[in-house]
Amino acid sequence: MKIQDKNLEIGIDSSLSYCSITLFKNKKILWDQAKKCQYGHEKILSKLLEKLINDTKIRPENIKNLHLNNGPARFTAIRNCHALMKGFFFDHKIRIFSYSIFEHYFLGIKKEMVKNLICIIDTNRRDLAIQKINKKGKLVGNTKTYSINDDLLSLLEMDNLLFGNGLKKLREHSDFNSIRKKELKVSRLQSNFFVNNFYKKKASYTFPKISYLYSPV
DSSP states (O other), X not given: OOOOOSSEEEEEEOSSSEEEEEEEETTEEEEEEXXXXXXXXXHHHHHHHHHHHHHHOOOGGGEEEEEEEOOSSOHXXXXXXXXXXXXXXXXXXXXXXXXXXXXXXXXXXXXXXXXXXXXXXXXXXXXXXXXXXXTTSOEEEEEXXXXXXXXXXXXXXXXXXXXXXXXXXXXXXXXXXXXXGGBOSOOSOOGGGGGOOOSOOOOBSSOOOOOOTTOOO
């Protein structure tokens, strides 16, 4: 399968427990692969990129737009993703669309929202990262972290829909049944979510600063 089209787009992600790459144009997916990955993201992601190039014969100059995640999530995994793209586009200027992990999750929702949302991210520690999002996909306020306790459950019982991989930890809590009916089924990120352009984002020609909840920077 040789793709010689111009103005193609790549979506790439390695922020959590999956690595994925999607090649698309005008919202039509031309190549898409994902692989579960708890560790060693850089090896799997580089192999996925190699397979994409071998399968499609694309070159950097075929690509017009790059879509990627800038966190907050696993800092090293995201850094490796960005480093791989910097190498691939070393001699080619590329328009970059950067999404936070919460915006990225929002792109995975298949239907129009009529309520505000709360995205819950597992920080791989004892707490969860909580981000409020309006029904248009815009972030509301700052990201906060909560231990799994009554204060968090009271927050989640408010009139919001809930999604994110942090819900897996909440399922272990005895009071989770009270909020189960509010859960949206978007629990892992995929690079093909970037095809769903819910709102117009500004492009840049520089890679974004990576966001990490526990970074001293």
